[in-house]
Amino acid sequence: MSDAPILVPDAGLEVVDPVAAPAHVPAVVLGWVEAGAFDEAQRAAFKKARAMVRSALRAELPGFAWSFPYVRRRDLGVGVLAVEPVDLLDAGVTERRLAGWDFAFVVTASDLHARFRPFTLATPSQALDTAALSIARLDPAVRDTDMTDEERTERLAHRIAALALHSFGHLNGLDHETRPEAVMYPPKAPSDLDASSLAFTSENQIEIRQEVADVADPRMEEESIFETLSAPAFALKAVVLNWADIADTVLQIRPWRFPFQLSKLTTAAFSTLVVLVMTAEAWDLGTRQPWWLIIALSAVAIVGTSGYLVRKQGLLARRHGHARTEQQVVQAVSILLALALGMLTTYGLLFGTTLVLRTLFFDPAILDGWSASLGRPVGPDEVLVFAGFVAALGLGVGALGGSFEDQTYFRHVAYVDEET
Numbered sequence: 001m002s003d004a005p006i007l008v009p010d011a012g013l014e015v016v017d018p019v020a021a022p023a024h025v026p027a028v029v030l031g032w033v034e035a036g037a038f039d040e041a042q043r044a045a046f047k048k049a050r051a052m053v054r055s056a057l058r059a060e061l062p063g064f065a066w067s068f069p070y071v072r073r074r075d076l077g078v079g080v081l082a083v084e085p086v087d088l089l090d091a092g093v094t095e096r097r098l099a100g101w102d103f104a105f106v107v108t109a110s111d112l113h114a115r116f117r118p119f120t121l122a123t124p125s126q127a128l129d130t131a132a133l134s135i136a137r138l139d140p141a142v143r144d145t146d147m148t149d150e151e152r153t154e155r156l157a158h159r160i161a162a163l164a165l166h167s168f169g170h171l172n173g174l175d176h177e178t179r180p181e182a183v184m185y186p187p188k189a190p191s192d193l194d195a196s197s198l199a200f201t202s203e204n205q206i207e208i209r210q211e212v213a214d215v216a217d218p219r220m221e222e223e224s225i226f227e228t229l230s231a232p233a234f235a236l237k238a239v240v241l242n243w244a245d246i247a248d249t250v251l252q253i254r255p256w257r258f259p260f261q262l263s264k265l266t267t268a269a270f271s272t273l274v275v276l277v278m279t280a281e282a283w284d285l286g287t288r289q290p291w292w293l294i295i296a297l298s299a300v301a302i303v304g305t306s307g308y309l310v311r312k313q314g315l316l317a318r319r320h321g322h323a324r325t326e327q328q329v330v331q332a333v334s335i336l337l338a339l340a341l342g343m344l345t346t347y348g349l350l351f352g353t354t355l356v357l358r359t360l361f362f363d364p365a366i367l368d369g370w371s372a373s374l375g376r377p378v379g380p381d382e383v384l385v386f387a388g389f390v391a392a393l394g395l396g397v398g399a400l401g402g403s404f405e406d407q408t409y410f411r412h413v414a415y416v417d418e419e420t
């Protein structure tokens, strides 16, 4: 089967040509990818939903030249019970890059493979500016068999649009709300989407407008003043110009949950900790190290393990050609920073656990006996140095364990902001 996207001209959507738009109106492109097979009713509802999203965004966020191209990819998610969200996100990123879209929504009729909840309707990824949506559970006819075809299409379209706008909110860093009619109300069941007003609140609109204005700015690679920069200078400039975006993306990834979701990494790290804390030689060796060496070792451990896992788990987007883009730099820096923060969290947990174990089980007599070559009683400073020593080694072994995590799972943890 061919990988090439199948472009389908959509008579129902008038596409605003970004070039033809007035110069002062920034163009924003939100691309739709129809992934896999849809039946007639689903396709009709999907088309209606796209029109609803289009009119909602144009009405609520005027001041941008919105366009909504649509691509069909029959080859995606075929022959599986539940499609992997990261596979759809990857496909969305590819389409987005090839066509220069700002956001991509990949919609499938298959179920999405949820990792942390019984099921998921959508998986937005702010780091990739892409969301995967599933309409498999949205069909209202499964509960209410009396409804007419028109009612069914209408309700299904409303649910798809509500889910798409909710995901769009996440891609722009919005938080959840508790009002059931709010777009950002987290749906617990597909029927919760029926209550959505399909309208962002005015606070939502202000937040989205700022984000989208950033996105709609001309990209660095499109501006001639940046053409002469070397690769590192280009990357540095991109980071300086986009630091707020990077910080926001890292927050959406919530890297502090990594140690709790990457069980192989955490198991390896904590096994190492237990062995080291219970070994006299480890205390003897650890407590006599100078503090600066432990700080340097810790820094190397955090940076080294982040870089190792990013590489080993294939977290950075595979490049097509050598064209450098601002988006790629921002994505790479965000994911590296998120991994580093995840590793820092693991390091902190190891450090704290060592101190707790020391307080619970070790009295001065044992510690002084176990650290005989230190030549003096073990004080609080030596305990901190030892905790740093254990945490750095534990993190190193943890990263080796982390490299055995399933790549799809690791990417899911790193990229998917929430299982909606």
Ligand SMILES: [Zn+2]
Pocket: 166, 170, 176, 184, 185, 186, 418, 420
């Ligand atoms: Zn949500």
